[in-house]
Amino acid sequence: MTKLGAAVGAVLLVAVLAAAGVVNAVSSLFGSSPSGHVNCAKPIEDVPPVFCALYVAAAQVCPGLDWSVLAAIGKIETDHGRLDAPGVTSGENFAGAGGPMQFLQPTFEGVLGRHTFPPGGATPPSRYNPHDAVHAAAFYLCDSGAPQDLYKAVFAYNHADWYVRDVLAQARRYSEAASRGTGNCSEVRAPTPAARVAIEFACAQLGSAYVWGGDGAAEGGFDCSGLTKEAYRAAGVELPRTAHTQHDAGPLVAAGEPLLPGDLVFYGTPRDIHHVGLYIGAGQMVHAPTFGQVVQIGPYRWAGDDYYGATRPHRAVST
Structure with missing residues (x-):
């Protein structure tokens, strides 16, 4: 030196x-x-x-x-x-x-x-x-x-x-x-071990059916919050069941703060948060969209969306 x-x-x-x-x-x-x-x-x-x-x-x-x-x-x-x-x-x-x-x-x-x-x-x-x-x-x-x-x-x-x-x-x-996430399940990068486990779990569900109230194989598939709940359960983080209660559980990502892989992204209004996805970087999320569709990767923002905000469940689990 x-x-x-x-x-x-x-x-x-x-x-x-x-x-x-x-x-x-x-x-x-x-x-x-x-x-x-x-x-x-x-x-x-x-x-x-x-x-x-x-x-x-x-x-x-x-x-x-x-x-x-x-x-x-x-x-x-x-x-x-x-x-x-x-x-x-x-x-x-x-x-x-x-x-x-x-x-x-x-x-x-x-x-x-x-x-x-x-x-x-x-x-x-x-x-x-x-x-x-x-x-x-x-x-x-x-x-x-x-x-x-x-x-x-x-x-x-x-x-x-x-x-x-x-x-x-x-x-x-x-x-x-x-x-910085890649937006690609074949090359997962995440800021914490918990975020990585959650992303890898969600990625492993790609192609699974959308089932209202579904938490996995026992119900034949997932709905949006069932997928995020089970993804974080695999990482040792317990989340509430619905998109709205998951948002309220936080911790919130400040408006304007860059998203990190593992963040949960929410859609709706203060009275009705109706959808959630798992951000994986590069503007992409893994989510269970709706009836007739499967768990998939898609952009977290699109024209006319009602994006509401994000939380960072992996923040407190970083070792």
Whole structure:
């Protein structure tokens, strides 16, 4: 890790940030794609799947650290090891840093002396080995205060305010990309495990008959709220039976706030909410429309609809 830019005292930095309300804001940026529940099989933005898997695995050594922070550091330091420059795969850069996460050798050895690296890297561990480098970064951030004080931890990694800002901005982009739904049941992405389970359940019902009052096979199919109720029951979240009572159970998604996969979308009026679907991203939902139709994927907005609002049942179930 190179030490670029003017060093600022960490105590002063945190005091300034706290006064601006930034410390609390930072802690809320990266809860949308919990490490360990990220699907790395498909590229997320420009993160290579192999590096994505390393970031997700390494984040587990620092409970609460989001994979996206490690990915952002890997991006800014060496473009996930793709940078063609001295010190990435061998040698050192002008500041003495080396490897995909740009560790100074004494810093890397210090981390190695404090922690036992998991198997899968070099023997002995090397800052040039991606597995070892990414795990070392996770250990170092944790030792420096992550995830409780993420700004301070990233500042310890590289003593420059611009660097911290860039890392946190990039991390947020990666976190949002990992949580952004595809609108496709064959490539489910969701912000929480509960949302993922609910979506996978609903997707497994595609083609099932619409049955008024139906909760599944016992009734021969589903109605709209029966489908959403059973989808969330599979995820360990109990919902009321009707669309109207499910809406009132909340928690509500604020008007203008982007929808997340797993949100429930409702249609009707304050007196009569008559339909509900399960949002899966890209403007699509899984729902049981009406008599004579089957459980299907369709747009959640259309000309002349009576869209009313959305709730986020998975908000409280994120582990």
